[in-house]
């Protein structure tokens with residue numbers, strides 16, 4: 001196989017740090033890198049031992065010595081991309097790395113496109129598409145649970161789950177085509193009914209996988225929490241207090257409207273996106289009325305709505321409206337705020353379970369609220385990469401499951417095998433898309449491999 005051209009990139013961040021890596025991939029990359037990195041032992045880099053660090057000097061495009069660095073040369077196919085690769089481990093000065101990259105390009109390398117190393121890994125069969133996609137999830141993981149799921153998928157865990165189904169469908173389709181196309185050959189009869197049980201099992205497995213989507217979304221994007229309550233109940237104070245609970249790893253997301261603010265916070269291993277909705281207020285005013293609507297909509301989309309009430313003034317009509325909005329969420333709890341003031345609202349008046357009495361400004365009671373969120377949404381994840389976190393993947397699994405469903409229905413109503421086969425091939429196509437395999441070629445290969453036809 002002809003190797004691709006040499007690509008190069010800075011693989012580490014843009015900030016100064018201890019180490020920065022220049023990475024190259026493609027046939028001849030050791031010669032390219034060797035033009036700007038001279039091994040201390042005087043030998044050419046292309047003669048360096050496979051996958052062993054060698055010390056040397058890095059030069060810029062004008063031939064000036066710019067760093068003492070280490071190089072590692074991995075020969076195909078034992079590398080990330082499956083091609084010859086070189087990594088130059090330099091000191092992490094952005095200026096040095098930029099100059100090194102420029103020198104590499106002068107020596108014949110081309111700047112790598114985004115994701116090109118991983119794309120090459122996929123094209124060279126080092127990983128399937130689900131694995132390649134998980135590389136991004138792993139890099140972007142905001143919690144260790146998400147990293148564990150992604151790491152398993154990079155290792156091909158999802159593909160291993162899907163492969164038996166794909167192979168089973170390939171067997172079925174190839175058996176059918178073999179009987180049809182090679183009538184003289186000694187091939188066992190094809191009876192669709194022999195496959196009913198396997199098809200049911202495939203559908204169950206795909207549905208099990210689809211059921212993980214919701215957990216996948218929570219894992220990747222965080223639990224959606226909406227704070228709902230009338231103006232001055234203390235929603236912004238609560239938001240700030242919750243976010244401040246673990247401020248070091250909190251990022252701000254700019255609000256999309258004048259009244260809605262979204263922040264990301266983490267409760268132990270649970271990531272959350274908290275929305276402070278517009279205050280609920282009974283009014284004829286159009287803008288304020290939209291605020292009520294927005295609260296309701298935010299609650300509807302939330303995994304958890306927190307009704308916030310000012311415990312220092314008696315409940316009124318606005319509180320009841322806010323409670324009704326909060327109840328639109330899948331889960332709703334109440335926060336009885338301002339416990340540092342004289343109580344005017346009591347737990348028995350609030351139709352929620354649980355209810356947390358807190359003082360958002362003093363921080364009392366917040367610990368219990370945070371622990372509850374962590375326990376309620378922190379799930380024990382199977383660390384086998386079986387959580388679908390990607391819309392493309394779940395859409396393909398959904399299509400495959402639906403096609404198998406149609407095939408099973410068609411079988412029950414006694415439709416001819418060729419019609420059923422069309423559905424099964426649609427299922428295979430969806431699964432082929434998922435892992436990046438091609439369908440036709442696989443069916444053809446299997447015919448020759450398994451049925452020994454066309455000798």
Ligand code: GDP
Nearest residue numbers: 230231232233234235236237337338359360361
């Ligand atoms: P929002 O309109 O619901 O977002 O309410 P804010 O968070 O802006 O709070 C309204 C007012 O109540 C502010 O003056 C806060 O300082 C005050 N407040 C919020 N939480 C507490 C609390 O726990 N105790 C006391 N005493 N005041 C609070």
